[in-house]
Amino acid sequence: KAGVTQTPRYLIKTRGQQVTLSCSPISGHRSVSWYQQTPGQGLQFLFEYFSETQRNKGNFPGRFSGRQFSNSRSEMNVSTLELGDSALYLCASSPGQGNEKLFFGSGTQLSVL
Amino acid sequence: DQQVKQNSPSLSVQEGRISILNCDYTNSMFDYFLWYKKYPAEGPTFLISISSIKDKNEDGRFTVFLNKSAKHLSLHIVPSQPGDSAVYFCAASDFRSGTASKLTFGTGTRLQVTL
Numbered sequence: 374k375a376g377v378t379q380t381p382r383y384l385i386k387t388r389g390q391q392v393t394l395s396c397s398p399i400s401g402h403r404s405v406s407w408y409q410q411t412p413g414q415g416l417q418f419l420f421e422y423f424s425e426t427q428r429n430k431g432n433f434p435g436r437f438s439g440r441q442f443s444n445s446r447s448e449m450n451v452s453t454l455e456l457g458d459s460a461l462y463l464c465a466s467s468p469g470q471g472n473e474k475l476f477f478g479s480g481t482q483l484s485v486l
Numbered sequence: 487d488q489q490v491k492q493n494s495p496s497l498s499v500q501e502g503r504i505s506i507l508n509c510d511y512t513n514s515m516f517d518y519f520l521w522y523k524k525y526p527a528e529g530p531t532f533l534i535s536i537s538s539i540k541d542k543n544e545d546g547r548f549t550v551f552l553n554k555s556a557k558h559l560s561l562h563i564v565p566s567q568p569g570d571s572a573v574y575f576c577a578a579s580d581f582r583s584g585t586a587s588k589l590t591f592g593t594g595t596r597l598q599v600t601l
Contacts, residue, residue: 377529406587415593416530416575429588463529467587474520475587477529 377466377478385484391452394481396464398445404469405447407439410461422447423469459485489513490578492592499599505563507595509576512557516578521550521561524573566599
């Protein structure tokens with residue numbers, strides 16, 4: 374089975390711009406979660422989508438949004454970028470039916486200048 | 487407010503010896519705990535987990551211990567191998583509330599296994 378695929382791998386943007394990141398989950402997985410990793414904060418939960426609906430949400434401002442398509446692929450959007458948004462954004466998928474482990478992609482490294 | 491804490495940013499252990507990585511949590515609602523390993527330029531990979539109804543779970547060289555009264559868990563790697571050198575993240579979730587995918591992670595411990 375192919376793993377979780379995230380594109381692009383690297384991204385450089387300037388303050389005020391917006392960005393869209395993409396995630397393709399493992400085939401058959403219906404849950405996609407997004408995490409932000411920064412050096413001092415570790416991994417922080419952004420949101421989870423299951424069957425095209427946001428099922429859980431972390432404590433991030435409304436500038437961070439996402440969506441999930443009928444094929445379970447997910448996109449995450451950040452608007453009005455700030456310097457502090459520079460981070461590794463990780464996507465994880467799981468079947469979504471219970472207490473199963475998450476499978477992570479390699480992430481998108483976003484740099485905001 | 488860091489609900490999951492890994493107080494040791496780094497740990498160095500000799501090959502063949504035991505590695506012990508520690509994790510503390512403050513949220514008593516957490517009932518499922520996991521350890522992930524992360525190599526540079528890769529996403530975290532699942533290592534081992536434990537439910538709050540158990541106090542120990544073993545998988546080969548890896549054992550996780552849970553002390554609920556102390557809100558503490560630890561990961562033991564025996565024997566340690568050079569390939570174990572990575573960053574280890576402790577994570578917790580409140581499965582009963584239906585948020586199994588909402589993991590709260592610690593800040594990680596970098597393990598270096600030396601020859």
